[in-house]
Amino acid sequence: MEAFYRTFLVFVVGYLFLRFTGKKAVAQMHTFDLLYILILTNIISTPVEVNNLVKAITYAAITVILYKIFIRLSLHNKLRWIIYESPTVLIQNGDIDREGLKKVRMPLNELLSHLRVKGYTDIQSIAMAVMEETGNLSIIPKSEYRPVQPNDLNLQVKKEFIPIPLIMDGQIIYHNLKYLQIDRGWLINEVENKGELVENITLATLLEDGKLFIDNNEEKEHNSNPYYYKPGRDN
Structure with a gap:
């Protein structure tokens, strides 16, 4: 029971620290961000093996505070160039910058591979x-x-309209209903008019014209239509 309690507490504390740190640290990480994550994970995982829970949480909190300080310092342009690396030009006006490739230690075939992934075949x-x-x-x-x-x-x-999810995986998204000032009864009525059940709906979105689009869990038969081919053996 103690092992479960310690593991659960470490997991929750680590989650809260990362939430406090912000999205930036767990998205596209810089070198400093990656170092922070590695240090933090090592500190908060220590209590799972040894009996120093309070000390580990204290060290983790100090690490988080130091990271937040460095992030704040990086907002100043002069300090930012010290903390983070500069962007490196690899191609300019159709010419490959070989010095740039050497600086980032990227072989030419890897650069061409990245370009193909982005949809470019000609430098x-x-x-x-x-x-x-x-x-x-x-x-x-x-x-x-x-x-x-x-x-x-x-x-x-015209301005782009993003369909707003009202049902996802059989569950009503109540905060979107509240934002749109839509009554739950209206949604249920629309679902029933389309012959559907909320629990069977994968996704239901409100469209620009005020209508409800529904994608349920049922897959339609397409009778070997080549436009609906699926790779693999599931055809």
């Missing part, structure tokens, strides 16, 4: 490719190769 179509400080590759195509934008054609487009 001559790239205005700039940069290895960001997070390790991600940013690619800016030349103007003649970028996708056509409505503004290029002087087209007026």
